[in-house]
Amino acid sequence: MSDVIEASPDDLMDIYARKSVALKGRLGELSPNAQIQRGRDWAAWNNLKVRKIWQDKLSASKKDVVRPDYTKALEALANGEIKTLWCYKLDRFDRRGALAVLKVLENLDQTGARIIFGEDGLDSSNPDHRRMIMWKAEDARDESDRISKRVTDTKAWQRDHGEWVSGKVPYGLKANEDRKLVEDTSPARPDHPNFGSKATVAKRIFRMAKTGTYSLRDIARWLDEHGVPSPTGGKWHANTIYRIITNAAYSGWQVHCIGNQRGVIYRDKKGRRVRVGVRLVDDADREAAVRAIKGHTKPSEVYRGRASHLLTGLTRCASCNRAAPVSSRSYTCTSALHAGTRCPAPASAFRPPLEDYVVSRWFARLTNADEDDPLLKVVAERWAALTKPEETAEVQEALSVLKAAESTIERLLRDRRDGLYEGPAARFFEPAYKDAMSEYNKAQDTLRKLGGDTGVDIGFLLDAETAREAWEDADLDLKRDLLRLAIDQVIIKKWNGGGRFDGDKRVEIVWATAA
Numbered sequence: 001m002s003d004v005i006e007a008s009p010d011d012l013m014d015i016y017a018r019k020s021v022a023l024k025g026r027l028g029e030l031s032p033n034a035q036i037q038r039g040r041d042w043a044a045w046n047n048l049k050v051r052k053i054w055q056d057k058l059s060a061s062k063k064d065v066v067r068p069d070y071t072k073a074l075e076a077l078a079n080g081e082i083k084t085l086w087c088y089k090l091d092r093f094d095r096r097g098a099l100a101v102l103k104v105l106e107n108l109d110q111t112g113a114r115i116i117f118g119e120d121g122l123d124s125s126n127p128d129h130r131r132m133i134m135w136k137a138e139d140a141r142d143e144s145d146r147i148s149k150r151v152t153d154t155k156a157w158q159r160d161h162g163e164w165v166s167g168k169v170p171y172g173l174k175a176n177e178d179r180k181l182v183e184d185t186s187p188a189r190p191d192h193p194n195f196g197s198k199a200t201v202a203k204r205i206f207r208m209a210k211t212g213t214y215s216l217r218d219i220a221r222w223l224d225e226h227g228v229p230s231p232t233g234g235k236w237h238a239n240t241i242y243r244i245i246t247n248a249a250y251s252g253w254q255v256h257c258i259g260n261q262r263g264v265i266y267r268d269k270k271g272r273r274v275r276v277g278v279r280l281v282d283d284a285d286r287e288a289a290v291r292a293i294k295g296h297t298k299p300s301e302v303y304r305g306r307a308s309h310l311l312t313g314l315t316r317c318a319s320c321n322r323a324a325p326v327s328s329r330s331y332t333c334t335s336a337l338h339a340g341t342r343c344p345a346p347a348s349a350f351r352p353p354l355e356d357y358v359v360s361r362w363f364a365r366l367t368n369a370d371e372d373d374p375l376l377k378v379v380a381e382r383w384a385a386l387t388k389p390e391e392t393a394e395v396q397e398a399l400s401v402l403k404a405a406e407s408t409i410e411r412l413l414r415d416r417r418d419g420l421y422e423g424p425a426a427r428f429f430e431p432a433y434k435d436a437m438s439e440y441n442k443a444q445d446t447l448r449k450l451g452g453d454t455g456v457d458i459g460f461l462l463d464a465e466t467a468r469e470a471w472e473d474a475d476l477d478l479k480r481d482l483l484r485l486a487i488d489q490v491i492i493k494k495w496n497g498g499g500r501f502d503g504d505k506r507v508e509i510v511w512a513t514a515a
């Protein structure tokens with residue numbers, strides 16, 4: 001032996017650690033390394049030298065199981081190589097019940113050796129402990145008891161130390177050996193390895209939700225249509241998607257349940273969030289997705305379109321309310337263009353005079369508007385959306401954050417009233433409430449800074465001369481946009497009489513109103 005230790009067996013101790021592999025309850029188990037560390041600590045307190053570490057990686061619950069290190073550790077004791085064998089817990093040592101343990105202890109008596117069960121605080125050489133050891137050994141035989149006991153022992157500690165203990169791991173993530181969440185890189189479609197991993201599908205779910213254009217059902221349908229098996233292997237349900245999007249574990253946070261709400265961010269005793277693993281989706285994106293599916297965010301309205309005529313999209317037939325796009329030289333009721341659609345009085349208006357009329361009405365309306373005309377507010381908002389899309393988006397975002405925070409605060413208060421934060425859960429209320437309030441205040445600040453008024457100046461549209469200049473300088477796209485600042489619809493009536501185009505009789509303009 002190269003590593004000769006100059007010590008008598010009385011001062012030497014071995015550690016026996018065991019890792020069970022085939023047990024459901026292993027989530028709550030202390031890792032072998034943690035067991036060993038506790039053994040070392042114990043040795044230090046008792047002035048013993050750790051000679052050797054024995055380790056088995058098997059379940060001791062099966063009677064026929066072979067545990068080489070277990071046997072060797074007992075042999076070392078029996079041979080007098082050491083006087084002390086340390087084991088984390090009795091159930092870690094032998095699960096075959098009192099009789100098996102008794103046999104082991106009887107042999108030890110003759111050599112004066114002892115076994116320490118660290119976590120149980122039991123010493124086999126102490127006669128008073130014998131009865132307890134027997135009792136515990138019997139107890140350890142009952143697997144379900146043992147597991148639940150261990151789980152409560154270590155679960156809280158593991159949770160605070162960022163180990164995944166909440167049972168089933170969310171789709172797209174998996175727990176590694178250290179119980180940390182990592183990306184699940186296994187294929188989302190086993191039959192189609194190139195389709196992408198479960199992690200990429202999970203990310204996609206968040207991206208789709210965030211757009212606000214897909215409902216939970218739409219996303220479930222999309223996954224089904226693309227042949228992606230759900231977490232349980234079958235079809236996707238809206239509820240499954242909801243659970244994914246509302247689960248903070250996807251942003252790497254330790255989570256727990258509050259009431260029937262899953263995936264809630266967990267906090268340790270000092271109120272701090274705990275990291276549990278990889279950040280598949282960052283917080284801002286996840287929160288935006290949650291807001292979108294809860295209906296707090298409307299997809300932003302799109303004004304801009306590619307059309308080759310000034311009034312396309314605005315013009316409608318007074319008789320049937322269908323669109324009246326340009327056909328040859330006129331804006332004409334759709335029914336006149338498509339067979340099969342009927343209109344009692346299809347309207348049509350010659351393009352140049354209709355456009356001239358609408359534009360002149362637009363000028364007149366804006367340049368004669370009173371300062372407090374509600375139309376001007378709408379025009380300013382739409383102009384801001386056109387010219388400062390980012391700031392406008394920022395206001396929209398702040399508004400939706402505000403609404404979401406309001407509903408979180410409401411829910412928290414309701415849950416507290418319903419008693420969900422009583423007892424040990426009480427400490428979760430304050431931090432959650434503080435978070436929601438800080439979100440709320442931040443959003444308020446943003447809104448105050450940007451204001452309902454995003455700082456755009458529409459003065460140039462209200463003065464006849466500058467408005468005319470702006471119009472002349474504008475290309476067709478901008479002209480279309482300018483008209484749409486103030487006009488929502490141009491309704492054309494059918495005209496049977498002859499004569500010149502009379503806009504006042506033929507056209508009704510629907511001025512813009514706030515959304």
Ligand SMILES: [Zn+2]
Binds near residue numbers: 333334
């Ligand atoms: Zn019509």
